[in-house]
Amino acid sequence: MLLNLTHAFGFGLVTASILAIATVALTMQYSVTNVPNFAQGDIMTAGAFGAYTTQFVVNNVIVQAVAAMVVGAAISFFLNWFLLQPFARRGAKPLILFVVTIAFAFVLENTMLAIYGGSPVLYKLGDSPPNQIGPLLLTGRDLVIIATALVSLASVYIVLKYTKFGKAQRAVADSPDLARVSGIDAGRVVHLTMTWAGAMTGLAGFVLAAQVGAFTHTLGFTFLLVVLAAAVVGGIGQVNGAMIGALLIGVGMEVAALYIAPDYKQSVAFVALVITILFRPDGIIPSPSRRAVQL
Amino acid sequence: MIQYIISFLTIGALGAILCLGLNVRWGWSGDFDLAYYAMVAVGAYMGGVTVLPKSQLTGGAAWILGLNQSFLVGCLVAMAAAAFVSLLLGAVALRRLRGDYLGITTVAFSLIITAVFTQQLNLFNGFNGLYSIPSPFQDQFDAFSYPLVFLIILLVALAIVYAVLELLYRSPWGLGLRAVREDEIAAAAFGRNVYVTKLTAYVLGGAIAGLGGFLFANYLTSWNPASWNTIEVFILYSAIFLGGSANQRGVLLGVVVVLIMVPEGTRYLPNVPGHPDLFPAIRGLVSGLLILIVLRFRPQGLLPEKRPRDLRRKHRPVATVAVGASGDG
Numbered sequence: 001m002l003l004n005l006t007h008a009f010g011f012g013l014v015t016a017s018i019l020a021i022a023t024v025a026l027t028m029q030y031s032v033t034n035v036p037n038f039a040q041g042d043i044m045t046a047g048a049f050g051a052y053t054t055q056f057v058v059n060n061v062i063v064q065a066v067a068a069m070v071v072g073a074a075i076s077f078f079l080n081w082f083l084l085q086p087f088a089r090r091g092a093k094p095l096i097l098f099v100v101t102i103a104f105a106f107v108l109e110n111t112m113l114a115i116y117g118g119s120p121v122l123y124k125l126g127d128s129p130p131n132q133i134g135p136l137l138l139t140g141r142d143l144v145i146i147a148t149a150l151v152s153l154a155s156v157y158i159v160l161k162y163t164k165f166g167k168a169q170r171a172v173a174d175s176p177d178l179a180r181v182s183g184i185d186a187g188r189v190v191h192l193t194m195t196w197a198g199a200m201t202g203l204a205g206f207v208l209a210a211q212v213g214a215f216t217h218t219l220g221f222t223f224l225l226v227v228l229a230a231a232v233v234g235g236i237g238q239v240n241g242a243m244i245g246a247l248l249i250g251v252g253m254e255v256a257a258l259y260i261a262p263d264y265k266q267s268v269a270f271v272a273l274v275i276t277i278l279f280r281p282d283g284i285i286p287s288p289s290r291r292a293v294q295l
Numbered sequence: 296m297i298q299y300i301i302s303f304l305t306i307g308a309l310g311a312i313l314c315l316g317l318n319v320r321w322g323w324s325g326d327f328d329l330a331y332y333a334m335v336a337v338g339a340y341m342g343g344v345t346v347l348p349k350s351q352l353t354g355g356a357a358w359i360l361g362l363n364q365s366f367l368v369g370c371l372v373a374m375a376a377a378a379f380v381s382l383l384l385g386a387v388a389l390r391r392l393r394g395d396y397l398g399i400t401t402v403a404f405s406l407i408i409t410a411v412f413t414q415q416l417n418l419f420n421g422f423n424g425l426y427s428i429p430s431p432f433q434d435q436f437d438a439f440s441y442p443l444v445f446l447i448i449l450l451v452a453l454a455i456v457y458a459v460l461e462l463l464y465r466s467p468w469g470l471g472l473r474a475v476r477e478d479e480i481a482a483a484a485f486g487r488n489v490y491v492t493k494l495t496a497y498v499l500g501g502a503i504a505g506l507g508g509f510l511f512a513n514y515l516t517s518w519n520p521a522s523w524n525t526i527e528v529f530i531l532y533s534a535i536f537l538g539g540s541a542n543q544r545g546v547l548l549g550v551v552v553v554l555i556m557v558p559e560g561t562r563y564l565p566n567v568p569g570h571p572d573l574f575p576a577i578r579g580l581v582s583g584l585l586i587l588i589v590l591r592f593r594p595q596g597l598l599p600e601k602r603p604r605d606l607r608r609k610h611r612p613v614a615t616v617a618v619g620a621s622g623d624g
Contacts, residue, residue, distance in 0.1 A: 036395055083587065095327055095394045096590060099532075102398075103586040106529050110579035118572035221526065225406060228399055267410045270403040277400050278387060 008254045010136035016250025017149035018211060022204035022223070023230040023242040024156055029076075029197040031173040031237030032190055035097040039079060039105035040201050041224025042112070047072040047202030048209035048219055049112055052123045061125060065148075065206050072202020073195045079104055080194040085187070105221070112217040120214040145207045152200055156239060169193055173237060226253070226266060229273035235283025244284065248272075301442045303555050308449035309511055310554035314531050314546050315456055316503030321532070322541030322600070323469065324496035325476035327394065330384060330401035331504055331528045333408040334377040338505025339512035339522070340412070342373030343425040356416040358425060366431035369509055370452075377505025378498045380408075385497035390490060405525040413520040424519020428512055449510060456503055461543060463499070472496050473541075530554070533582040536589045539596025548598055557581050 022044060030036050037043075050071030051064040058064070083100055092100075130137045138146075160166035171179040172189045180186050208223060209215050226249060234245025249269050257265040276283060313335065320328045341360075346369040349361035362368075388400050413422050436444050463469050472492050474482040479489045512518040530553065538549025561577050589596065 036399070087591065092590075092594075096594070098395045098398065099327065100587065100590060102529060103533075103583045103590070106526070106583035107580055107587070110576045110583065113572050114576035114580065117570055222406065225399075225403055229403075232399075261414055263414050264410055267407045270407050273403050274400055274407075277392065277396055281391075281396070 004258055005255065006135045007137055008258050009251060010138055010142070012251030012254035013136070014138070014142045014145050014211065014250075015254055016247045017146045018204055018207050019227060019230050019250045020149050020243050020246035021152050021200055021207065022227045023234065023246045024153060024239055025197040025200035025204065026227055027231045027234070027237055027239065027242040028156070028169075029194060030231065032169060032193045033080075033084065033097075035084070035094050035101065036228065036231075037076075037079070037197075038098065038101040038224070039075075039108060040197075040227065041220030041222075042105045042108040043072050043075050043198055043201045044205030044208060044220035044223065045112060045215070045217060046075055046108060047205030048123065048215055049116060049121075050202065051206045051209060052121055055123070061144075065203060068202040068206035069199040070202070072205065073199035075108065076198020076201065077191070077195045079198075080191055084194075085190075109217050109221065116217060118216060120216050122214050123209045124213055125210045141210060145211060148203065148207055152203060153243060156200075160239060165189070165192070222266060225273070226269045229269040229276075232273055232281075233276045233283055235285045238283065238285050241283055241285040248284075298442065301446050303559055305442070305446050305449060305514065306558075307550055307555045308446065308453050309507065309514060310531070310534065311547055311550045312449070312453050312456055312503065312507040312510065314534050314550050315453075315460055315543060316500045316507060317528070317531050318535050318541065318543065318546045319460065319496050319500035319503065321535060322546070323464070323472050323476065324493050324500075326389070326493065326497065327398045328401050328497070328500070329398050329525065329528060330405040330408075331500070331531070332523045332525050333405040334381055334501040334504035335508035335511065336408070336412065336518075336523050337380045338373035338377040338508030339518045340419045340425065340508075341376035342369040342505070342509030343428050343512050343518055344419070345369040345372040346429055347425060347427075350420070352420060356420050356423070358420050359418060366429075366513075370506055373505040373509035374502040375505075377508065378502040381498045381501025381504075382494070385494045385501075389493050389497060402525060409520060409525060420519075422520055424517060424522070425512070426517040426519075428516050428518065430513055430516060445514070449514075452506065452510060456506070457543060457547075460503075464543070468492070468495070529586070530579070530582045533586045533589075535596075536586050537596060539598040539600060541600040542596070542598050545596050545598030545600070549596070553582060553585065 022040065026037065026040055029040075047068035051068040054064045054067040079101070083104060084097055087097055087100055125141055130139045131143075133143075160169065168179065168184045168189050171182065171184055172186045172193075176186045179189070205220060208219065212219070230245035230249040231242055232245070233248060234241030234243070249272060252272065253265045253268050256268045260268075313331075317328070317331050320326050320331070344358050344360040345362050345364050346366060347358065347361055348363045350357040350359075352358075364372075384401065384404055388397055388404075392400055412419055415421060419425060430441070430445065431448060432444065433441055471482065471487050472495075474485070475487055475489050475492050482492075483489050512522075515522060534549035534553040535546050536549070537552055538547065539545025558574075558578055561574050561581075564574070564577070567573050
């Protein structure tokens with residue numbers, strides 16, 4: 001039983017790594033635009049399809065990962081440039097912007113259904129047999145996923161903490177008006193953040209597809225709710241919180257699967273999401289100003 | 296030809312009942328609810344097990360109840376059950392949540408319910424669901440004329456739903472509900488209980504969802520977790536947005552366009568061999584695009600809701616009078 005528990009913890013770490021990339025992207029985007037991007041799940045799917053399609057041209061994992069990021073960034077940029085910004089300029093309420101992201105998600109998902117069809121596509125990366133690393137049993141692919149998450153989270157941390165752009169981004173998240181008065185081009189910051197978050201989302205889709213091996217156009221949608229759970233549990237706008245939320249939800253889901261029917265494991269995340277929204281809407285790390293990127 | 300017209304009118308009538316229920320939540324109450332199909336499913340299942348005989352399944356799978364009751368009792372149970380689930384969710388969610396958080400919470404709830412219905416074999420027979428649900432009054436008609444009879448049943452149900460809702464819309468409660476939607480603080484200041492008003496609307500919408508779900512299950516004669524999908528609620532939303540949120544006639548117009556004209560229009564597109572998912576994909580695509588286009592260029596919809604000042608007002612609005620007076624002075 002204890003062995004099972006440590007193995008489940010290992011699976012949980014891999015799930016948490018995938019989650020963390022998507023969650024940090026979501027929380028960054030949410031805090032800057034004040035609208036949760038419901039299309040993020042489908043942008044993940046698009047990234048996965050981007051990597052899948054690239055494998056027929058170049059058989060190189062790095063190139064496929066970059067393709068996923070480019071697809072994600074391009075879609076996210078498009079969403080912001082052609083939909084969210086024009087709506088925001090017309091004074092649309094945040095709820096309407098939220099509806100716009102869902103409608104866009106619907107369009108995106110059905111476009112992928114039209115292109116790739118409804119049967120699962122195979123996306124197999126070469127894998128090594130599991131290695132014993134400490135108490136954990138991880139395959140080479142698992143290690144690559146964890147390393148990808150660590151590198152991308154570290155890059156977010158460094159950019160937010162030490163660059164001028166990171167500072168501007170935090171200022172816009174705190175108050176777009178105050179940021180504008182201080183001479184920050186808030187529109188540009190939002191564009192760049194959306195594009196960057198899109199690239200990370202595409203990357204998250206790529207590692208998710210690599211882990212599950214076969215997927216359809218619905219890959220990202222249910223996963224999005226798990227991502228939202230991690231973001232809300234960690235506290236919207238908190239990069240540290242997003243990492244903790246991803247770890248809690250990811251490990252919690254895999255460990256819970258030992259005790260309940262595995263098909264319920266995503267429900268564990270949804271229950272955590274609902275409970276957090278109802279009883280502690282600011283998440284486990286309450287921030288002084290909600291929905292502002294804090295470090 | 297007659298059969299063809301009956302088939303798409305049947306789909307339209309079912310969709311209209313579902314959209315009118317959702318319109319109570321979104322159009323009248325302003326709550327962006329994404330758990331609507333959970334209530335539809337609860338109505339379909341509970342109505343189904345009310346009219347079905349006792350489950351004879353073996354191996355742990357079963358459906359609960361199995362009361363072998365008539366169609367009308369099934370309708371009532373379906374509405375009551377869906378209203379009860381709406382009351383449970385609404386009582387918790389509407390207390391504090393609005394906007395995007397309400398949407399996220401309800402979609403999470405809907406996915407949890409879907410998981411339970413799929414996994415609990417002894418509740419509604421898990422993934423296989425209910426089947427051979429008896430069609431209402433089928434024994435009195437032959438197979439050829441029955442589709443028309445069923446359509447008439449649906450149209451009667453739709454007419455009742457429409458009339459009851461129209462009366463409620465014009466009632467003091469309906470007026471209060473719109474006041475709450477426009478400005479919760481102002482409505483509260485005038486003595487409206489915001490929470491109770493919104494919760495009543497949520498439960499009312501749920502009851503209609505339950506009725507629509509049961510009729511849908513009657514139409515399909517079976518109901519299982521593959522029959523509905525949480526995110527499909529967006530097709531209903533696209534009909535409501537296009538027609539005009541809160542205006543019932545607008546909603547019916549939206550249903551005609553989104554649930555009848557779009558699917559019937561795509562029917563004539565050339566078939567692509569080996570791609571059975573193309574038409575559902577195009578329908579979803581069109582629904583999503585319609586929402587984006589309508590929200591961008593005509594957010595009030597084709598037939599917008601009449602604002603209160605348009606009704607029975609003969610004198611000039613107060614604000615104009617005030618501005619005019621200060622201009623004169």
